[in-house]
Amino acid sequence: MSPEGQLRSVKPVPLSNLYTIILALAFGVVLATAVFVAYKCYFDYGTLFKIP
Amino acid sequence: MSNLTKTLIVLLTISSIFLCGIVVTYVANADNYRQKYDNLRKDRDALNQAKDSLTKQLNEKIQQKDDIEKSLSNDIASLKSKAGDLQTTLSNVEREKAELLERVNSWASITKDFSATTEKQTQTLNAALEDVKQLKAEQIKLSQELDQTSATLVEKTAIIETVAAEKKRLIEEKADLESRLDKLLQAGGKVAAASSPVTPEKGTALPAQPIGSPISLKGLVSQVDAKNSLATISIGSADGVKEGMKFHVTRGDEFICDILIVNVDTEKAVGVLELVQQPLKVGDNAATNL
Numbered sequence: 001m002s003p004e005g006q007l008r009s010v011k012p013v014p015l016s017n018l019y020t021i022i023l024a025l026a027f028g029v030v031l032a033t034a035v036f037v038a039y040k041c042y043f044d045y046g047t048l049f050k051i052p
Numbered sequence: 053m054s055n056l057t058k059t060l061i062v063l064l065t066i067s068s069i070f071l072c073g074i075v076v077t078y079v080a081n082a083d084n085y086r087q088k089y090d091n092l093r094k095d096r097d098a099l100n101q102a103k104d105s106l107t108k109q110l111n112e113k114i115q116q117k118d119d120i121e122k123s124l125s126n127d128i129a130s131l132k133s134k135a136g137d138l139q140t141t142l143s144n145v146e147r148e149k150a151e152l153l154e155r156v157n158s159w160a161s162i163t164k165d166f167s168a169t170t171e172k173q174t175q176t177l178n179a180a181l182e183d184v185k186q187l188k189a190e191q192i193k194l195s196q197e198l199d200q201t202s203a204t205l206v207e208k209t210a211i212i213e214t215v216a217a218e219k220k221r222l223i224e225e226k227a228d229l230e231s232r233l234d235k236l237l238q239a240g241g242k243v244a245a246a247s248s249p250v251t252p253e254k255g256t257a258l259p260a261q262p263i264g265s266p267i268s269l270k271g272l273v274s275q276v277d278a279k280n281s282l283a284t285i286s287i288g289s290a291d292g293v294k295e296g297m298k299f300h301v302t303r304g305d306e307f308i309c310d311i312l313i314v315n316v317d318t319e320k321a322v323g324v325l326e327l328v329q330q331p332l333k334v335g336d337n338a339a340t341n342l
Contacts, residue, residue, distance in 0.1 A: 008234045019053065026065035033072035040079050045086050 138146055180306075189307040193300070196310075269293060270339040273301060273311075274320065277334050281325040283311050285338045293321045299338040308336055 041048050237243060271287035281300075287293055295315050301308040308330050311323035325332065 020056055022061055026061075026068040028071050029065075029072045033075050036076055037079050040082075044084050044302045 126169055136292050167181075186305070186307070189327075189329060193307075193310070196327060268339065268341045269297075269299070270337065271299070273332060273334055273336045275337055278332065280323060281328075282320050283325055283332055284320050285311065285322060288317045288319045290318050297340060298326075299323065299340055300342050301332060301336050302334045302342070303330075303333070303337050306330065307342075308332055311338060 038048055084145060098268040269292055271285045271291070273283055274286045275284035277283065285293075285299060293313060295313055295316055297313045299311040299313065301311060306329075309328040309332055310326040312326055313321050315322040
């Protein structure tokens with residue numbers, strides 16, 4: 001792929017937020033999981049990191 | 053954005069969702085170990101309390117057991133002493149029982165001997181009564197004979213007295229006649245010859261013959277007339293029976309009566325019943341001597 005071709009073929013492509021949304025979804029899932037685990041640890045054992 | 057990046061984003065997202073799902077599922081389903089620990093701790097505390105209470109109860113029970121053992125030991129000791137006393141009493145009672153049994157046996161033997169003695173005495177008494185009965189019969193017969201002998205003796209005495217009076221009278225007549233004869237002969241100068249009695253003098257009197265028939269005659273009663281007290285015997289003058297004879301009637305060893313013969317035929321004789329002890333029957337023995 002030559003720069004000329006690139007230049008020639010470069011045309012404005014609208015940014016797709018699909019993968020951003022997917023990443024955000026993955027982040028949200030991980031975050032929700034971390035919150036859920038923290039919630040369970042705190043309310044079951046009374047602490048997050050110390051072994052009771 | 054390259055395709056690789058996109059692919060990595062998608063894979064990262066998928067793996068994140070998958071792993072987060074696994075973690076959430078695990079955490080959601082995980083056991084609450086703290087709660088389990090608390091429960092176990094509570095259970096342990098409860099068990100410790102139960103253990104303490106049970107230990108106390110055990111100690112109390114042990115104490116009660118010791119008390120009961122002491123009381124039972126005392127009871128056993130008292131019961132052993134009572135058992136010893138009862139054993140002594142039992143031995144005494146058994147000894148008394150043996151003595152009583154010996155006394156019972158001795159009394160039984162004495163009673164048995166007494167019964168045997170009583171039976172022998174009863175037999176002896178019966179024999180004596182039988183002898184007395186026979187002796188009474190003999191006594192009656194002898195008294196009857198004595199009465200007859202006495203009557204005969206009185207009669208003979210009267211005869212002797214009569215004869216003596218006659219003899220005296222004859223002697224007086226003889227003396228008178230001799231005196232008159234002497235006077236007549238002296239007047240004529242003659243002497244009377246010595247007189248000689250026509251009847252020779254008898255010798256010294258002999259003892260009387262024993263009472264009873266000199267001969268022994270035996271016969272049977274052939275007829276009985278109880279209404280007139282008469283009986284017929286099976287022997288007569290051909291056998292030597294004479295009037296006035298007395299036959300004694302017996303049946304076995306029993307005396308029945310006497311028969312005084314009043315009429316004699318050749319083959320039979322009739323007599324009057326005397327001293328009747330029992331009813332006379334045909335076939336009874338009649339004999340002059342018992």
